Amino acid sequence: MTTATVPATADVDAGDLRRGKRSARPKLNRTLKYALLLVGVIFVLIPAYVLVVTSFKGASDADPSTAWYLPTEWVTDGWVKAWETLSPSLGRTFALVIPASIISAVMGSMNGFVLSRWRFPYANLVFTMILFGMFIPYQAVMIPLTQLLQNLGVPGGIPSLLLLHIVYGIPICTLIFRNYYESIPTELIEASRMDGAGLLRTYASVIIPLSAPGFVVVIIWQFTAVWNDYLFAAFFSSGSNGPVTIALSFLAGGQLTDYGASMAGALIASIPTLIVYILLGKYFVGGLMSGSVKG
């Protein structure tokens, strides 16, 4: 990739060399730049290629030695089998993801508002304590957590997971909303206060109407996080009442793995989050930023 620029500078005198260097440099940069970008694209797309290609292969076709080639015959057996195995869990996952995202978003919004715009004593300490909940390894609470849910009588599977994702979603939702509300001008809130509105009225009539972008970011974040969760799912559900990640790990983890079906299954399990990402990609990035304590 550098060969194009080397001869241009090799056989000229010093004066030209400097000029040559100057004009050659952007070219070199550009070639190098796109080469690096392309390496990245290949790195990212290799697994995607394998997933798609293998998912359309028949059982006899999915031999390791020809795994990099296109299918000799495009069949949808793998997709059919994967769909049959995964579809019950897909329904359960939607029933989990939607309420979990909405409820933790609402709680995050209330916290974020109070912690950014209507502070009380020790608000900062409270905020930091909540935030730490985002970083803890859940392994450090898992065993007493199983006992707590048992004592509370929460059934395993979706009800347990719903509760857990709401609770452990609070820190990140609070953080995102707090950062978002910091950008709302104080004047708006002061004006509302001057008009005699209390906190609840201000929240309902001034803050909520301004919150749509915050909700989009938080819901995208929670949707992907809950959809993709496996740790809680592994501890609190089984194949018959678990979400799609559990079903997929059963489909793919057996002794006699049907490569076509498991790769089709991986694609099916990724489609909802990828759709969210494609449709709302702009906000997705915003969500990722907010996830980094201070983006």
Next chain:
Amino acid sequence: MFKRIKSWGPPLLLVTPSIILVAVFVYVLIGQNLQISMTNKHTAAPATKSVGFDNYIRLLQDDDFQHSLRNLGLLTVVFLAGTLIFGFLWAWILERPAFGEGFFRSVYLAPMAVSFIASGVVWRWLLSSLQTDQPGGERASGLNRLLDDVGLGFLQNSWWSDPNWGIAAIAVPAIWQLSGYVMALFLAGFRGIPDELREAARIDGCSEWKLYRHVIFPQLSPVMLSAVIIIGHMSLKLFDLIRAIVPDANTYAIQVPATEMWVKYIGGDYADSAAIGMIMLVLVALVVIPYLVYTSRQEKR
């Protein structure tokens, strides 16, 4: 007094449910976990007595657990290095308007939307350990097969099956998944640097390289810190990706505290399992608490 309640009451009303939930589900449970970790509940039978920090001392002296910790360290170093290099390079290139910028950004970020379980399905196959020059090698698959096909057969290796360095192979899919995230962080960092700063440096006769070296890169250190904290603590918690690639969690080569915790839990050894959880918590806290303190100080300024 009444006036105080009136001004603090409503905000507390809104945040109290969350505070209670977080207090119970995070702090009370951590306390209970600590308690369990100090009992002798190593089998299905209930605990009979408290043993203090004995479980911790035994675990930390145990060869297997030391291997887990070493694996975790290695995984974290490779994971961090990989995501920082890719993420930084891509962000640096895309920082200046480039043709197809939106396309590249979207492609790099897309793996982030996919679960470790789903990506593990394909990476398990890509990181298959059979090599073409081994007995039965005609059935070699994944990256080993690809490397052989393109004439780089000498790069074939046993990936995650190697007991000493295998864990580093697990970092490859992790890097694949999160480099785009780090790129997004750095991009935001680059974009946050005011144009005036660049102009001023250029007027002072700064070359482009010097501009980056002395003006722009130093401004990115908070972003770098965020990335290190986020990736570092993700690496510590990494469990699903390892499970997806190596379904048998009790595999020596890829054992890390998170998988060992699961294995002990399944085996009914709640005391050891809880102790491993606490050790993970301490490791996270060592990194995250100074960071939280640092950011909250930054904000006050």
